Amino acid sequence: MTTVGDIRKLLDGWYPPRLAEEWDRPGLTCGDPGSRVTTIACALEATDEVVEAAVTAGTQMLVVHHPLLLRGVSSVAADTTKGRIVHRLIRAGVALMSAHTNADAAIGGVNDVLAELLGVRPEAPLEPSPAATDPAEGIGRVGLLDRPMTLRQFTDRVAERLPVTVWGVRAAGDPQSMIRRVALCSGAGDSLLDAAAASGADVYLTSDLRHHPADESLRAGGPALVDTAHWASESPWCAVVADRLAAATGLETVVIAVRTDPWTIGVHPRP
Numbered sequence: 001m002t003t004v005g006d007i008r009k010l011l012d013g014w015y016p017p018r019l020a021e022e023w024d025r026p027g028l029t030c031g032d033p034g035s036r037v038t039t040i041a042c043a044l045e046a047t048d049e050v051v052e053a054a055v056t057a058g059t060q061m062l063v064v065h066h067p068l069l070l071r072g073v074s075s076v077a078a079d080t081t082k083g084r085i086v087h088r089l090i091r092a093g094v095a096l097m098s099a100h101t102n103a104d105a106a107i108g109g110v111n112d113v114l115a116e117l118l119g120v121r122p123e124a125p126l127e128p129s130p131a132a133t134d135p136a137e138g139i140g141r142v143g144l145l146d147r148p149m150t151l152r153q154f155t156d157r158v159a160e161r162l163p164v165t166v167w168g169v170r171a172a173g174d175p176q177s178m179i180r181r182v183a184l185c186s187g188a189g190d191s192l193l194d195a196a197a198a199s200g201a202d203v204y205l206t207s208d209l210r211h212h213p214a215d216e217s218l219r220a221g222g223p224a225l226v227d228t229a230h231w232a233s234e235s236p237w238c239a240v241v242a243d244r245l246a247a248a249t250g251l252e253t254v255v256i257a258v259r260t261d262p263w264t265i266g267v268h269p270r271p
């Protein structure tokens with residue numbers, strides 16, 4: 001019999017909690033470690049729709065990237081947005097576990113999945129983790145692209161290989177500049193713009209870039225920038241976790257096919 005506690009142990013082994021940022025709260029959000037699990041669902045985050053799909057699929061555990069309860073909580077009353085989800089999960093007997101910045105920093109985690117998808121061979125993390133026991137552990141990755149290409153071609157590759165979103169992928173810099181060395185950080189990575197510049201990368205790929213930090217980095221001679229939807233840079237990890245769990249336990253795993261990218265319209269008038 002496989003329990004919630006067994007799955008937690010596997011996930012903590014692959015994505016060690018020591019690698020989580022201090023502000024982060026990954027781990028088991030709700031669920032009984034002693035409960036039996038026969039089917040596991042994976043998704044980027046536990047929204048109402050995702051939880052409904054996990055319940056409908058007959059799963060007993062939902063594994064996500066973004067913790068449902070990150071900041072201090074004083075109520076999980078069922079008439080609050082998050083409390084409603086907690087109640088639905090507990091009533092349906094579905095445990096919820098997250099692996100967040102610990103999964104970003106771990107070897108084989110979210111950043112390695114992103115690098116592999118884009119044809120980047122990781123050499124080092126963009127920012128080493130202070131809790132690392134292996135120099136490859138840390139946030140972001142820097143490495144060589146499988147073949148040199150222009151920024152325009154690299155941006156096309158990113159758009160082709162990441163899950164499609166309504167506003168696509170945007171890049172900043174000379175479209176004809178050559179890209180050999182890539183720095184990347186899944187999810188919101190504008191705090192690592194300086195690290196990306198210092199890494200000597202030709203391009204920095206991340207999500208949620210804002211005008212001022214992006215503009216200032218470019219004008220200071222930093223790398224070209226590729227900005228993707230947050231959901232697009234992280235969600236490819238879900239299928240990898242599902243496969244790993246299936247291989248390790250022999251249990252059935254499902255990737256919840258609900259798109260949790262909040263953006264629903266992208267308008268692209270010709271400039």
Ligand SMILES: [Zn+2]
Pocket residue numbers: 065066186187188230234
């Ligand atoms: Zn994220």
